[in-house]
Amino acid sequence: MPGRNEGADAHRQRVRHADMCRPAQGTADSVEVKQQRHEAQLLPGLSDGRSISYCPTCSAPLGGSTRELLAALRASESRFRAAFADAGIGMALIDSDDRIIEVNPAFAAMIGHEVPDLVRTHIHDIIDPEENHRLHYLELVRGERDRLRVEKRLKHSDGRAVWSNVTISLIRDGSGHPLYTLAMVEDVTEQRLLGDRLAYQALHDPLTRLPNRTLFFERLNAAFMPVDGEAPPEARGTADLKHESGPGTGPGLLGGAATVTAEPRGADGRRARRVGLCYVDLDGFAAINETLGHHVGDQLLVAVAARLERAFSRDTERLVARLGGDEFAVLVADSASSEQLTSLAAELISALEQPFDIAGQQLVVTASVGVVERPVHDTTPTDLLKDADATLYWSKADGRARWTLYDPDRGAHQLTRQRLATALRPALERGEFTVEYQPLVGLADGAVHGAEALVRWRHPRYGTLSPDRFIPLAEESGAIVPLGKWVLEESCRQAQRWLAEFPDTEIFVSVNLAARQIWDSDVVADVAQVLENTGLPPRLLQLEITESAVLGPGGRPVQALQALADMGVRIAIDDFGTGYSNLAYLSRLPVHVLKLDGSFIEGFRDPAPGGRPDNRCRRADADEQIVGAMVQLAHALGLSVTAEGIENASQAERLRLTGCDTAQGWYFAKPGGAERVAAILRAGRVG
Ligand code: C2E
Ligand code: MG
Ligand code: MG
Secondary structure (H helix, E strand, O other): OOOOOHHHHHHHHHHHHHHHOOOOOOOOOOHHHHHHHHHHHOEEOOOOOOOOEEOOOOOOEOOOOHHHHHHHHHHHHHHHHHHHHHOOOEEEEEOOOOEEEEEOHHHHHHOOOOHHHHOOOEHHHOEOOOHHHHHHHHHHHOOOOOEEEEEEEEEOOOOOEEEEEEEEEEEEOOOOOEEEEEEEEEEOHHHHHHHHHHHHHHHEOOOOOOEOHHHHHHHHHHHOOOOOOOOOOOOOOOOOOOOOOOOOOOOOOOHHHHOOOOOOOOOOOOOOOEEEEEEEEEOOHHHHHHHHOHHHHHHHHHHHHHHHHHHHOOOOOEEEEEEEOOEEEEEEOOOOOHHHHHHHHHHHHHHHHOOEEEOOEEEOOOEEEEEEEEEHHHOOHHHHHHHHHHHHHHHHHOOOOOEEEOOHHHHHHHOOHHHHHHHHHHHHHOOOEEEEEEEEEEOOOOOEEEEEEEEEEEEOOOEEEOHHHHHHHHHHHOOHHHHHHHHHHHHHHHHHHHHHHOOOOOOEEEEEOOHHHHHHOOHHHHHHHHHHHHOOOHHHEEEEEEHHHHOOOOOHHHHHHHHHHHHOOEEEEEEEOOOOOOHHHHOOOOOOEEEEOHHHHHOOOOOOOOOOOOHHHHHHHHHHHHHHHHHHHHHHOOOEEEEOOOOOHHHHHHHHHHOOOEEOOOOOOOOEOHHHHHHHHHHOOOO
């Protein structure tokens, strides 16, 4: 029979239960609101038509007489026990000291134990503790959260790892204080291994098992990511993965695995991080494939890969990858210097030189290696790879079985013409051009009479570029007009300074004029303006033009030359002997000087001592006679002659004997800064 206070008891039970059984209703509600909502959900008992109520959230019996409640509780408990014992999912009840109170057979079987062995076991004996999960777990134990889902690695009794999804729920006592936790554990090892296998396959080459292009590009891009405290890169290119990605892979597949450690810092506290790459290609691999068959070729690749991996993937900052075919790469994400990379390349080559035992025969292969090494902030993954590719090609072109370090000058030569051409005008505005001067020496008196102005491009990335690299591009794009004008003004200003410092010597400056400057600009007005701006007397300016520039159709160049000559400027025909060499025509133009091309002078050597003259000597004799005849003819036409490319005393002496007037070449002085010319003038002699 229900007692007098049954209504009050039932209410107390309800309130207490509502406090204990905290359904996930959101945390913003006050305790009262939660209780009201919880009580509103309590259902009238259905079992015997009397007064037992059940919690809709946890199905606990909540009302009725003590006997009825006890019976209902026992029934509920045995249902729970049966569910606990028979569940296919692993379950464990854990106390506040992290010791297992109860565990079900499924859980014990999952980690290779018997149920009794696990009772009182500390959970860290079977679960790898992890700091980030630990924090959340402590929140749960303190009652600050009710549930936690984590992926955990359990230790199986045979030592292997069991991957599991674990849901941990907090169980509270009658007054709501945390009591136990209930862990429900699902074995996901199979899925996890499958995922790992797929990730491995996506990132590794199936033949050699080396990291593939995708992984290589991930690591390469990661090497460019800013490390802690470093400014993020500005609009850096990342290596293009579009064509390289395997199915189902994305750049984030490795997560944070490929981070780069901070380097030691220099005295200024900011030592630049560097990155290096050796791009390896086997020489003659196609021939091995064709003559011995693909089967042998494949085995060779496997053996090469194994040797490279064993010798060169020493630490996490180095990656040996197969980029495809017979191409491999060693990426050094924290390179110290170019020397480190070139000695690595040398080691690579000698490691591969040792014969391979393949299919009962000894195979000898060599490899070519392209090496690029530079500060991270100076490059992008795309450029690094592109330059490594170019450098590998140079190694092949230079004879294979060698390494080649990236050479900016050679690289610039191969840069797309478009790229350099578009960079020309902005470079002029940024002041990246300089002028060097090479003395023009009188052969009769050995004195410096003038100096040729030769432009250089101090490219911030490719170093100093010689005019052969960019003058043709500047001519094509028309940038030669402003560039040529700048050189003219710079050179005239310099000549005026020499004149001020050495008024007696009166040395002239000889400036190259491109055909397009004559055709496309008002060169006469420009020269006049520059002479006026700089104050240089016109007689101290010589303009060098090639024969082909004046031989074009129409009268414009001739008129321009005439106007310039009328101004008092001297005109020289540059590289004479390489074009039409039409002296008769040239003599009708206002031309004052012939500059004989260096190729004539090359043949000027000492005759073979004693003995019969050999072919070379005969050729030298012929050159000498031609030059002699040209000098005589030029003199007869009123022109003076300058010889280019004089590299030794013998050439200088023989030219002097032919009657050549002035000469220019490394024998006297290489092109250099204006100060070098001044130093020569001060010393009073060249050399
Ligand atoms: P160029 O006018 O015939 O200049 C002579 C070239 O021969 C220079 O090359 C010079 O450095 C090089 N040379 C001098 N002595 C020797 C020697 O003893 N042996 C050898 N093998 N070479 C020697 P650079 O400075 O590379 O200039 C190449 C060409 O670029 C010039 O040939 C000229 O045609 C053009 N160039 C240079 N500066 C300018 C410029 O301001 N405007 C224009 N339009 N063209 C320029
Ligand atoms: Mg010249
Ligand atoms: Mg020349």
